[in-house]
Amino acid sequence: MMTYLRRPHKQNTSHAILWWTxxxxAMIIVTLNFSSWxxxxxxxxxxxxxxxxxxIRTATAAVTLPFTSKNALLSENAKLKRSIQLFTNEKNRIAVIEEENKVLRDVFSRSIDRSFVASYMLRNGGSAPYDVIVLDAGAREGIQTGDRVFSDSVTAIGVITRVFDTTSFVSLFSSPTVTTTCILGAEGVVLECVGQGSGNYEIKVPRDIDVAIGDAVFLPGIRHDILGMIDEIIDGGLAQSVKTLLFRAPVQVEKESILLIEAEHSQ
Amino acid sequence: MKERIIFNVILLLSCLFTPWWFVALVMVIGMIIFEAYVEGIFGAVFTDILLGGSNWSIFFGINFLLSIGAILFYIFAFYLRRRLFFVSDKGRF
Known part of the structure; x- marks a missing residue:
């Protein structure tokens, strides 16, 4: 009788290694997910x-500058467009503030001045579902959860959601499915807008509300922080009771390097 | 081995400086090219930690979506690699 060595089951071994790994x-990930440290x-x-x-980024930009004349022009063009947009924002804001000035006179003891903490954008998560920005200001700078974040002194882009010693996370108003209460145009209609990602928003309004392309959308509050400008109006006709407004933030957050955090608690 | 180390450096840099979808791309390529590319899962976990998890969460409030995706693709790549003609026994092109 002959005996043979049994051939090792390589496939079974590699399967076992795979599933154990x-x-x-998976256990490590679940543990890390629920750990605060x-x-x-x-x-x-x-x-x-x-x-x-x-x-390194700054140095690279300086080295490549002589070879990017066309890009420099495009960049300058973008900056000029941005300036025009900022002036338009300011104009819209002033118009609304003038309109409400009479109403506000009796409550004018409330200060509309505020202070900002400038912070450098360390990391941009990209797009959904990681629609988050990491800033280099944290608890040491007095930042707290719920502080609003601006790209300039009037354009709001998000809110601080988590604060660490020297960094903080910003959740964008325009993140998909995020709902924000907003005020539409000079009439001051309070509505809810839903983020669509990449600085875009959507609002559904009754058909009888007069809206025009270019109207500003604000965050509720005494200061009228701008959320965006109406870009497109989708009117389904008489059969529909509502129309859809699409609007976008006047700035592209991913192209910003410095953001401003409003220290709400310091008021 | 040298290629794997270079690829790991690329993965680490992408975790630190690039959007999540680029990390996912690097991770997928790594898992196809290299055998048992566990570093890809670690890269995904690191990205999740840096970005504080995703805005969406799945069952039991787990929002480390990239890490969960990395584990699923790790299993998929285990079977996929056997059927790819360009992956040699040594685990690379």
Missing amino acids: VLVL TIPIGQRFAQVAWKLARP
Whole structure:
């Protein structure tokens, strides 16, 4: 009688290794997801790399500048367009403020001055579902959860959702499915807008409300912070009781490097 | 081995400086090219930690979507790699 060595089951071994690896890693991920210490440690580590990368980015831009004359012109053009947009925002804001000035006189003891903390954008998550921005200002600078974030002194883009020692997370108003209460135009109709991603929003309004392209949409409040400008009106006709307004933020957040955080609690 | 280390450096830099979808792309390529590319899962976990998880959460409030996706693709890549003609026994092109 002859005996043979049994051939090792390579496939079974590799399957076992695969599933054990998956099981262990899945457990690690679930643990990290529910641990409060993981994100602050990650932030502290990454902040070093982000801060080191800042001068490298600036130096690279300086070196490539002579070879990018066309790009420089395009960039200047974009900046000029941005300035025009800012002036338009200011104009719209002033018009609304003048309109409400009479109403506000009796409550004018409330200050409309405010202070901002300038912060550098360390990291942009990209698009949904990671529609988040990491800023280099945190609890040490007095930032708190719920503080509003602006791209300039009048354009609101998001709100602080998490604060660490030296960094903080911003959740954008325009993130998909995020609902924000807003005020439409000079008439002051209070509505809810829904984020569509990349600085775009959507509002559904009754058909009888007069709206024009270019009308501003504001955040509720005494200061009339601008959320965006109406870009498109989709009117379904008489059969529909509502019309859809599409509007977008006047700035592209991903192209910004400095953002302003309003210290709401310091008022 | 040298290629794997270079690819890991690319993965680390993409975790730190690029959008999440680019990290996912690097991770997918790594898992197809290299055998048992566990570093891809670690990269995904690191990105999730840096961005504080996704805005959406799945069951039991888990919002480490990229990490969960990395694990699922890790399993998929295990079977996929056997059927790809350009992946050699050594685990790369």
